[in-house]
Amino acid sequence: MKTPQQLHIPVLLDSVGRYLAPRAGEKYLDLTAGYGGHASEILKITQNPEQAVLVDRDKNAIRELKNQCGLANAEFLHSDFLAAAKKLQDSGRKFNLILMDLGVSSAQLNLPERGFSFQLDGPLDMRMDERQSRTAAEVVNRSSEKALCEMIVKYGQEPVKVANRIAHAIRLNRPFSTTKQLADTVAKVHHGRGKIHPATRTFQAIRIVVNDELRQLAEVLPIVVELLESGGRIGVISFHSLEDVIVKNYFNEHSRSGFEATLSLITKKPVTASPSEIVYNPRSRSAKLRVAVKK
Ligand SMILES: C[S@@+](CC[C@H](N)C(=O)[O-])C[C@H]1O[C@@H](n2cnc3c(N)ncnc32)[C@H](O)[C@@H]1O
Known part of the structure; x- marks a missing residue:
């Protein structure tokens, strides 16, 4: 190891x-x-x-x-x-x-228990400093659909149309507690054909918010x-x-x-x-x- x-x-x-x-x-x-x-x-x-x-x-x-x-x-x-x-x-x-x-x-990325990775299943955490109270689960489960859409556009740089679909699917499928749950939900509505995993930008956006x-x-x-x-x-x-x-x-x-x-x-x-x-x-x-x- x-x-x-x-x-x-x-x-x-x-x-x-x-x-x-x-x-x-x-x-x-x-x-x-x-x-x-x-x-x-x-x-x-x-x-x-x-x-x-x-x-x-x-x-x-x-x-x-x-x-x-x-x-x-x-x-x-x-x-x-x-x-x-x-x-x-x-x-x-x-x-x-x-x-x-x-x-x-x-x-950090490769330890599933840190919750940064959309490829490894773990708790939806993403805190670099675990003394901090706000986790990714809190951001995902408590933000309004509008706020989620805005963060996915602003920090994930997804087009508004895509971000709207993701934010809506998040609201309908809450609460989330694991990275896989979130990655799967995003992948279902993303419809992207790019080289990167469809949840890459949403995870980036949430990580940026969690860690300010x-x-x-x-x-x-x-x-x-x-x-x-x-x-x-x-x-x-x-x-x-x-x-x-x-x-x-x-x-x-x-x-x-x-x-x-x-x-x-x-x-x-x-x-x-x-x-x-x-x-x-x-x-x-x-x-x-x-x-x-x-x-
Ligand atoms: C890319 S790694 C740095 C790797 C390092 N240069 C090396 O060669 O091992 C980034 C590190 O910065 C830390 N980090 C990111 N943002 C930070 C912040 N705002 N304050 C303190 N540490 C931060 C992360 O916890 C992570 O350990």
């Missing part, structure tokens, strides 16, 4: 190294440390775990990180990254390198820039356009020429995975890395 670290292959690892360009002695903050794939490579170069902070809102990830040699001397924060960034800012901390590798880890993902990202970026030393680099890896557009707009807005620009772009266009990485790690297919440096 594979360990969580073996299940999760870090995406764009070479590009993260090339564009973040860590140097010995630099202070590293990983806001989505997961299973430490990126962190352990970066800390091999900075050789400065004592001044590194590794954040994740998933207790399983924090437990695994603490057990990895090379990371053991870092500081660990079991927290969502918005709260962690505010805490670090309040205590006046500064970093040379900050990484955010958004979304879920393969370990886009608000977390939009609100953390200004704080992250405050946490950077001058000359420090921030890298963000996103997995869908809703995340990428937030990062792209923020980086563009704050790097425009002019006195008040706080960032310079290191990647003018997002860096994506090579065909060979996509074969080796299909999850990298939709990854986009953007890196900026603080002025």
Whole structure:
């Protein structure tokens, strides 16, 4: 049986190294440390775990990180990254390198009991942080049909016609308690002929709502820039356009020429995975890395 670290292959690892360009002695903050794939490579170069902070809102990830040699001397924060960034800012901390590798880890996706997967049957949960009370079941069973339709359009990017059918079928078939029940109900009314599973976008929408993902990202970026030393680099890896557009707009807005620009772009266009990485790690297919440096 594979360990969580073996299940999760870090995406764009070479590009993260090339564009973040860590140097010995630099202070590293990983806001989505997961299973430490990126962190352990970066800390091999900075050789400065004592001044590194590794954040994740998933207790399983924090437990695994603490057990990895090379990371053991870092500081660990079991927290969502918005709260962690505010805490670090309040205590006046500064970093040379900050990484955010958004979304879920393969370990989360592949454990049926976490309820993220439409392919594995499990409780309809989807919480990255199990201390949080709102689960996917609560969102699905308690939201109005109109609210469900809106979230499937906005966060799942399904056409309104399709979202209407899904939201209606959800309302008629409630209550839901398992991922399979929901995936089957969505599949019956989706009528899609695309390559992806018909429930992919509905699951994405519900996961974004359960974990408040886009608000977390939009609100953390200004704080992250405050946490950077001058000359420090921030890298963000996103997995869908809703995340990428937030990062792209923020980086563009704050790097425009002019006195008040706080960032310079290191990647003018997002860096994506090579065909060979996509074969080796299909999850990298939709990854986009953007890196900026603080002025
Ligand atoms: C794609 S994985 C990161 C993998 C990591 N870079 C590695 O190489 O092992 C994303 C991780 O970010 C965490 N995460 C996602 N959103 C978060 C948030 N708002 N605050 C804290 N952690 C978050 C998830 O729990 C997950 O463990």
